[in-house]
Amino acid sequence: MSTKTTILTLPKEELVHPGNRACTGCGLSIAYRIGLKALGPDTILVVPPSCLTVLQGLFPVASTKLPCLNVTFASTAAAATGVIEALKAQGRDHIKVVGWAGDGGTSDIGIQALSGAAERGDDFLFMCYDNEGYMNTGVQRSGTTPQWAVTTNTPFKGKQQRKKDVPAIMAAHGIDYVATASAAYPLDLYDKIKKAVTLQGTKYIHIHTPCPPGWGFEPRYSVKIGKLAVETGYFDLYEVERGEFRLTGASEKLVEKGQLVPVGEYLKTQSRFRLLTDEKVAEIQAQIDAKWAAYYQTA
Numbered sequence: 269m270s271t272k273t274t275i276l277t278l279p280k281e282e283l284v285h286p287g288n289r290a291c292t293g294c295g296l297s298i299a300y301r302i303g304l305k306a307l308g309p310d311t312i313l314v315v316p317p318s319c320l321t322v323l324q325g326l327f328p329v330a331s332t333k334l335p336c337l338n339v340t341f342a343s344t345a346a347a348a349t350g351v352i353e354a355l356k357a358q359g360r361d362h363i364k365v366v367g368w369a370g371d372g373g374t375s376d377i378g379i380q381a382l383s384g385a386a387e388r389g390d391d392f393l394f395m396c397y398d399n400e401g402y403m404n405t406g407v408q409r410s411g412t413t414p415q416w417a418v419t420t421n422t423p424f425k426g427k428q429q430r431k432k433d434v435p436a437i438m439a440a441h442g443i444d445y446v447a448t449a450s451a452a453y454p455l456d457l458y459d460k461i462k463k464a465v466t467l468q469g470t471k472y473i474h475i476h477t478p479c480p481p482g483w484g485f486e487p488r489y490s491v492k493i494g495k496l497a498v499e500t501g502y503f504d505l506y507e508v509e510r511g512e513f514r515l516t517g518a519s520e521k522l523v524e525k526g527q528l529v530p531v532g533e534y535l536k537t538q539s540r541f542r543l544l545t546d547e548k549v550a551e552i553q554a555q556i557d558a559k560w561a562a563y564y565q566t567a
């Protein structure tokens with residue numbers, strides 16, 4: 269039986285120095301701090317260009333205490349495979365290798381290398397922090413930007429296409445562990461990382477990370493907005509373990525409750541959704557209701 273981590277049992281050791289270069293209220297900052305606690309010191313990170321490289325900063329004033337290999341945008345998973353092989357050759361395969369990329373570096377530019385590594389079953393954890401856009405370069409749309417969100421390169425009508433479902437793509441590779449998590453639920457994230465690193469082969473965790481400047485809200489609302497995404501059924505927390513899907517944490521509790529917060533409550537908190545009409549909000553609500561009807565049925 270697994271015991272859930274609480275705020276009292278979370279390790280006290282910090283692997284992120286106080287102070288970093290992320291914006292105030294950055295969801296990634298929360299996920300990163302908690303994530304490194306779960307990974308522990310015997311870890312090598314592989315990170316492509318992104319807000320995470322900015323957050324970490326440059327040696328000798330980097331904010332992370334873990335070794336980190338900064339690689340080209342497309343090559344996170346391929347570089348992680350190389351590190352795994354080098355560690356094996358040195359007899360140091362107790363060291364965990366973790367690719368940690370933004371949604372652009374995962375869902376678009378990094379997906380070929382990630383898919384190849386997952387197909388081979390390379391033994392590492394890949395985490396995507398999904399701030400739903402290319403934020404580091406000034407808020408451009410990515411494959412995971414939600415439909416109708418305004419970005420700097422979708423300024424007049426918002427993004428026309430739907431969000432790419434990367435966890436489903438990763439689950440379709442038949443890997444043993446895929447999970448979603450949110451910076452607003454750090455203990456759930458912590459437990460999922462802890463579980464993932466005990467498993468062999470490729471593991472994938474997709475973390476929803478609110479981004480104040482990119483989404484258009486005040487920094488103090490990051491956690492509130494992250495929670496609303498889950499409470500409205502807009503972003504679901506789940507695991508796919510050896511092919512078995514199950515809702516977890518706050519999403520699992522929502523099934524028991526049998527009621528979601530209307531999605532308009534989430535959408536109205538962010539200026540990126542300013543072009544949404546009532547009809548479009550109703551369309552989004554209908555999509556969520558259809559997805560959740562299936563959850564209720566199988567509960």
Ligand SMILES: Cc1ncc(C[n+]2csc(CCOP(=O)(O)OP(=O)(O)O)c2C)c(N)n1
Pocket residue numbers: 317318319320341342369370371372373374399401402403404405410
């Ligand atoms: C091949 C290549 N194209 C473009 C860039 C410029 N670039 C650096 S970071 C970045 C955005 C990264 O977006 P994402 O992966 O979503 O991470 P985020 O910035 O949102 O944290 C871009 C386009 C680059 N470094 N390499």
Ligand code: SF4
Pocket residue numbers: 289290291292293294295296297319399403404478479480481482
């Ligand atoms: S732009 Fe967004 S993701 Fe990037 S550091 Fe700022 S808050 Fe974090």
